[in-house]
Amino acid sequence: METSTLTGLLKHVAGNFPSRRAISVSGKFDLTHSRLHHLVERAASSLFAAGVRPGDVVALTFPNTVELVIMFLAVIRVRATAAPLNAAYTAEEFEFYLSDSESKMLLIPKEGNEAAQAAAAKLSIPAVTATLSGAESDIALFPAHPESDSDAVSELVNDPSDVSLFLHTSGTTSRPKGVPLTQFNLASSVNNIKSVYKLTESDSTVIVLPLFHVHGLIAGMLSSIGAGGSVTLPAAGRFSASTFWSDMKTSKATWYTAVPTIHQIILDRHLSKPEPFYPKLRFIRSCSAALAPSILARLEEAFEAPVLEAYAMTEATHLMASNPLPEDGPHVPGSVGRPVGQEMAILDENGVAQESGAHGEVCIRGPNVTKGYKNNPEANKSAFQFGWFHTGDLGYLDAHGYLHLVGRIKQLINRGGEKISPIEVDAVLISHPEVAQAVAFGVPDDKYGEEINCAIIPSEGSSINEEEVLRFCKKNLAAFKVPKKVFITDSLPKTATGKIQRRIVAEHFLAQISIAKLPKFGA
Incomplete structure (x- = not known):
């Protein structure tokens, strides 16, 4: 006892x-x-x-x-x-x-x-x-x-x-x-x-x-x-x-x-x-x-x-x-x-x-x-x-009983019927030598229902740009998994234990997109 x-x-x-x-x-x-x-x-x-x-x-x-x-x-x-x-x-x-x-x-x-x-x-x-x-x-x-x-x-x-x-x-x-x-x-x-x-x-x-x-x-x-x-x-x-x-x-x-x-x-x-x-x-x-x-x-x-x-x-x-x-x-x-x-x-x-x-x-x-x-x-x-x-x-268990995670059920990105794990996209992004941290997320899209975007924090001293990130993704991911847009930032919201808050990242950058689409008045 x-x-x-x-x-x-x-x-x-x-x-x-x-x-x-x-x-x-x-x-x-x-x-x-x-x-x-x-x-x-x-x-x-x-x-x-x-x-x-x-x-x-x-x-x-x-x-x-x-x-x-x-x-x-x-x-x-x-x-x-x-x-x-x-x-x-x-x-x-x-x-x-x-x-x-x-x-x-x-x-x-x-x-x-x-x-x-x-x-x-x-x-x-x-x-x-x-x-x-x-x-x-x-x-x-x-x-x-x-x-x-x-x-x-x-x-x-x-x-x-x-x-x-x-x-x-x-x-x-x-x-x-x-x-x-x-x-x-x-x-x-x-x-x-x-x-x-x-x-x-x-x-x-x-x-x-x-x-x-x-x-x-x-x-x-x-x-x-x-x-x-x-x-x-x-x-x-x-x-x-x-x-x-x-x-x-x-x-x-x-x-x-x-x-x-x-x-x-x-x-x-x-x-x-x-x-x-x-x-x-x-x-x-x-x-x-x-x-x-x-x-x-x-x-x-x-x-x-x-x-x-x-x-x-x-x-x-x-x-x-x-x-x-x-x-x-x-x-x-x-x-x-x-x-x-x-x-x-x-x-x-x-x-x-x-x-x-x-x-x-x-x-x-x-x-x-x-x-x-x-x-x-x-x-x-x-x-x-x-x-x-x-x-x-x-997730799934392989033949040796090892667990492989695919993503959260609520966080899977459904792009025109193709279910995409943001975790898989994260792993490719972070494997780039000039990317320190990265997070992929879904955004609403008129054509596909959902589209993939991502945000990255570059490594110190790096001048990596959106084109380079997309080129790297195209080499390492199936075409339908490649993010449509890359946001480059210097910080990402995290929980107290250091877990990136994917939902809050998505909300933050979605708000930025909405503001960018507003009609501009004046000069």
Whole structure:
């Protein structure tokens, strides 16, 4: 029973590896697994004294700090639900997320968060600061409450069915949906990630992704600690390309996980300012958006480690499929690998499983999958059909059981009946040596119904133009997949985790086209 909850799994790890490093705060201090466990129990006791009870939702908004990790684990220890939020939200966004999650308390860093506090005050939600001043101190909450009886927390037994984490989908295609995840979901996902990457107490990583997102929280943080390994939190509380490799070397890192945008930043820095030497990594992991095969090849060449692309989503408590480590099979560029710890099928619209090579919707079921969205019967009806969770992604399984994604069902471009995956066009665009980032999208068209456009960010120092991009596309894509128009820009809207927001890009450039078509008056 102990390892069927995340809390039980981490208690087990603290007992097995008490003196091994769990968390390093870059340049400041380290916490061992037993010290982390002690701090979590003490913080849980303080939360209980402050009135937090099983079933309550507690929102947290911090940079990537040790306080966030401790308070997240303390919230779930008292059988409450943690709802981590992006510290960069506006007051209006905080108001939506705090009310949608029905939060009873907001935890913030000592420097505060004006927008979050304004939203909490409007909703009459108490805001409490959490501070850890050093490895030997206890975490302090303010306003402070009388010290509770720690026996009250020790008597609380975490159950696999406890809803421990509440996240929202990224909302790149629709309004964000609330996803409740249980202790059992979390423990299952952590064990899946540990098993496919063979994570042990000897592994170490540097956290580069925000911990309010499932990728950074589950794959980077909790799977490492759950294996008895260690994580390093950057001193600034967020990813910095200039300190990344020094943190990796200091912590003797064996791997890291990131989104393609961050891999690209790390690669660009390597080309302009290479390190004297790089730590020997077991593997590099990429997830949360499609990684162009050309970028994968450049990463492997630069850092001499296999790059394993994976497939994940919030509703699956992150991991669904991954390319294996070299000793367990080939990693296939352009594929997101084989299913890990769950069943996966490619279904047609009638729920019939497709043969290998045939396209359909990627569907999953397993112990890591949410039981359903919060207060959203309509979304649940369409997402849970035929006994499977429907991801909304189109793909196919090859003869070796590797999954290849074709695109989002809602994002396929229908050009005169030809269905085109924007992901495929993205991959060709990004393979051009002078294109740093790219996104393809559909626009309304009188003749074909929909036509393809794209936007690119040129590499630094490049003077690439629309003609060159189109010439390159004509050489590398079927004629009907070649974009009709290329927008050259210096920025693209992204989610907090670096995923390009295709829908918003399309809206932005469509508006530009409309303005350009308006009749001009005057001189």
